[in-house]
Amino acid sequence: MVCDAAGSGCPPEIGEEDVSLRRALEDLLKCMLRVWCKEGQALTTLGVPPPESDKRVIVKREPGGEFGFRIHGSKPVVVSVIEPDMPAESSGLEVGDIIISVNGRSVMDAVHSEVVRLAHSGTDILELEVVRTCNILAPQVPRSGSKDGPAEAPLCSGYLWRRSTTSTSSTSDKWVRRWFALRRDNCLYCYKTDADSQPVGAVMLLKYAVTPTPDVRPHSFVITKPGAPTLHLGADAEEAASRWATVIKEAVEKNNQGDTWLNASLRLQQMPPCTIQRPDCFGYLSKQQGAHTREFGSSWSRRYCVLKDAVLYFYDDANAERAFGIACVRGFSVHWGASGSAEGRKHAFELQPPDSTQKSHIFATESEMDKKRWIAALEYSIDRWIKIG
Template identity: 35%
Template sequence: METSGDLVAMEIIKPPEGFGDEKELLYKKKKKKSIRAKSEERYGYKMDASTQSSISLHASLHDLSGYEDDDTGIYLEGYNQGVWVYISQEEEVNCWNRHEPLGRMDSGDSTEGEREFAKKFIALTHRMVHRRASGECYRRLGGCQLEINKRISLHRTPTTEYGFRIHGSRPVVVSAVELASPAELAGLEVGDVIMSINGLQVLDSSHSDVVRIASGAESLELELARTKNVVMETEDLEEQHQDDELNQQIVLRGELGKFNGMDLNSDEGRGARGVWVERHFTLTRTTLSYSKTPTSPPLKIISLWKPSPLSLTLNANSILTLSRGHTPLLLLTASSPVTLETWMETMATLISNCEDKWVENSGRLVSLVGAEKIGNPDCSGWVWKLGRRVKSWGRRFCVLKDAVVYFFNSQQGEAAFGASHLHGYRVQTVSILGGKRHAFELLPPEMTMRHYYLAVDTENERKRWLAALEYSIDRWINLASNNIQKF
């Protein structure tokens, strides 16, 4: 509902004496320091003059939380813009437990497109590990509970490596550990936050500084804050029904034969006819994916009905063809005709139903009374939110879960008044905005979509929210972007 001019005049509290001088001072400071949101500098976003003056004006006014918020209802534009697939609870657990080679991926019998997809997927899961471990680190810092709970010693020879990979900065987090390496044998785990190296404190060090310190040493004494145990406690797969709500309930899984038609544009594919290889396939309510083994990263994920439904054709030679439009995507076979027919019939049923439970579930969560009813959130707490039409800060209780932020006027006793799907959004800090020193912004993938400005009361809280938002958004893969559907 639009906020009328009369309502604004009625609710705004009279400015304190000398307010005009303060307004002028704010203007001069902004002009002198050229303070702008980072999105303006890097991505071309630019606040118009009326927005800037409105933000400065209300920086000195009282909290206007009593206004009806202009984000009432469910905003789905981010979700509707793409073909989104959620990284399931099972796959997240796999990436925390997986030991992987740290060198170049073995091409083996994979196609160029499969190797590229797996590479992007692994990079994404490394980011997820870093963001989630960082969020846990900031949570402990906020409660004065961050402490060293693991110490290990690593040694290497001139011809060997330590066997682990790190990700991110401030903090630096272990994102991969190689099987049977010195790191794995010493007990290093994915998700370990590196607190110190050889007696040097590195919690606030950059990625490059940590690499420089570690690369020149033949042995490492590491002090760590372990986060994996805390993360795993919230990932009890036997009790999880979340994957069903996120369209990721496993309907069918097993081994199928896949025809690898080589990419004729690549050197390896010129003149090649292709080969049949065995792959592990997983069918959910909305996707079909396959990998080399049940626990290895997926080589491809295919939407069953976006952007258009798959077509299924079974020929007399027991070869199942999956096509989208006039483009064949997969040729499949199985150990028996009965098995292949089961896969075909199950996929055909799912395609005909086209049931997207995700939208239904997010709508259900909005109707729940009480923020605490949204279980296992990625982050929650009081946040200042800048109105989009009335440029005033309102204090809201926010709950973040699976790339959706739910807005509440109070922590208990009320249902959410709105929810915004942040699929495809980017997150970054703002130096100072409307008098808020710990502000950040949510940048949409398209200029025409909603742009959010939020703020919290401390720098540690801002870091916690940034890590949680990036983790929550990263759990969704857009199959429609970056030619990710190319075979």
């Protein structure tokens, strides 16, 4: 599927008084990208070998299936999300790629909706010509090693083989190599490679069981819990498999004794927003407060918000010493529009809970681009807690 989304990287909030400057800088960057792409096209036409950053990728989906990536922006569009275990992931497409043609048709001057329609025009094969910006516009930050502080260093990390969720039988098993990190919040994070700064999935190790499965694959084990997806993992050696099984069991025991994740969230609530490492998104949001009626209108409060692992931390401003509240939105769904009580509020969106006994959260941003940025980050932050196993 190709849908409207912003990238996972979130630029800092500049401030209400500098919105025009921010938009001007965004327009300038977009113009520079267009010039860069068109220069590459001109050189190719003249017979000059394309640089390594220019790629041609083929994404082939099953009939009626999904391609597995999302795009953002217009003139040009940029790949913002690659879904794990989907055709786009194995095609070589990367987050940050600028799409300059689809099936031979130039889309450099096409708006977002045109590219979406072209991608969904009926064909199950997309031939994409892209310009690669990875490590040029947004250098990746390593998660482990000397650049991690003591509190952020993982308890255990390394490559493991993970059984693909698309496998339907033992004869069609597919195992993919992924980087895993067990962190001090007793959650197991899965990354595409050891160079990525954002995980593609995570598991809160609460009430799970770890069982060796040598009959499935040498040096493999399975992590199971009733009602949750089963996670099949495998190491390259028995020693590594034993070490991983041991540390995962210890994390499960710690979580079973107390809600370690909740304790960690409450600790972060007592600290300034800058102490939250690698947030999924941050910036100012307007939040609808309390009960509302059409007669008296809605009450809105502007708050500085930080999103991390499907938890929103609310601050009075970016320099606050602690958060005055948190909201766990795991399992919530993100809706582009808001309920009737938010009518007339531009750039509003809503977080709806999976249970009717919980309350919805309605937010509004200063611009449509900022709305896309927050919605994409929320979807990403919520989804990765659902789709790992």
